[in-house]
Amino acid sequence: MKTHATKHLYKIAEVSDIAAILTFEKQVTGSNKGDDNDLLQFLTGPSGYGGLCFEKRLVRNNALIGLILFDIYHDRSEIVVRELLVHPLFRRQGIATALIEKVQFLCDENHFRAVARVPETCLPVHLFFRSINWKCDKVLKQFFAPLDAYRFRSPTRPPLFKNTNITTFET
Numbered sequence: 022m023k024t025h026a027t028k029h030l031y032k033i034a035e036v037s038d039i040a041a042i043l044t045f046e047k048q049v050t051g052s053n054k055g056d057d058n059d060l061l062q063f064l065t066g067p068s069g070y071g072g073l074c075f076e077k078r079l080v081r082n083n084a085l086i087g088l089i090l091f092d093i094y095h096d097r098s099e100i101v102v103r104e105l106l107v108h109p110l111f112r113r114q115g116i117a118t119a120l121i122e123k124v125q126f127l128c129d130e131n132h133f134r135a136v137a138r139v140p141e142t143c144l145p146v147h148l149f150f151r152s153i154n155w156k157c158d159k160v161l162k163q164f165f166a167p168l169d170a171y172r173f174r175s176p177t178r179p180p181l182f183k184n185t186n187i188t189t190f191e192t
Contacts, residue, residue, distance in 0.1 A: 031123060034071030034090070036064055042071070045085040049106045068092040072123050087116040091124055093133075100124055102137040105146070117149060128175060135175040140165045147171065 034042065039060050046052075063069035071090045090104040102124060107116045121135075128135050138161060139146045147157070155173040164170035 031119070032073050034064060034073050034088075036061060038071075038073060039064070041085055042073070042088060045088055045108070046104075046106065049108055063090065068094060072120055086111040087120050089120040089124065091135075093127070098131070098133045100128055100133050100135045102135060105137070118153060121153060125175060137173045138164060138170040139173060141169045141171060147173075 042060060064071060069090070069092055071088065073085055073088055086108045088104065088106045089102065092101045092103060093099075094101065102121075105117055105120060124135050127133065135155075137150060137155070139150065150173040151157075154176045156176070157171045158174050159172040161170040161172055
């Protein structure tokens with residue numbers, strides 16, 4: 022039986038990763054949604070978490086290829102995906118699925134549901150969430166003013182994700 026070599030590494034975002042996250046965000050989206058103070062406040066706040074994905078051979082260069090930022094709301098038993106980004110050169114390789122799988126694992130452990138709010142203009146993201154069996158259950162008017170958002174929810178019984186080629190590592 023052949024085993025596939027793990028190509029990607031995952032770690033929890035820390036304050037020391039802020040510069041890399043902001044650089045990656047600008048590289049992928051063309052702009053920063055906030056500054057380092059916003060990100061610092063998010064990562065050190067009571068509900069903010071992030072996951073970073075690195076190409077195994079590029080990890081020494083701190084070269085991010087994927088990023089997920091999410092809030093955990095214990096009072097609502099909900100995890101809200103705030104941002105999911107994959108570097109254009111690494112898209113369609115299971116990176117976003119692997120990052121969502123990490124969030125789904127947290128949901129399964131804590132009996133939570135995950136949600137994501139996606140701008141109406143982001144068709145590829147809509148299609149991605151549909152492909153992993155998340156359902157759009159609500160339109161949020163003017164959520165990203167002036168754009169509407171679609172709220173996607175993780176399945177009640179999440180499917181098992183296989184062969185994501187991602188491992189956790191310690192810093």
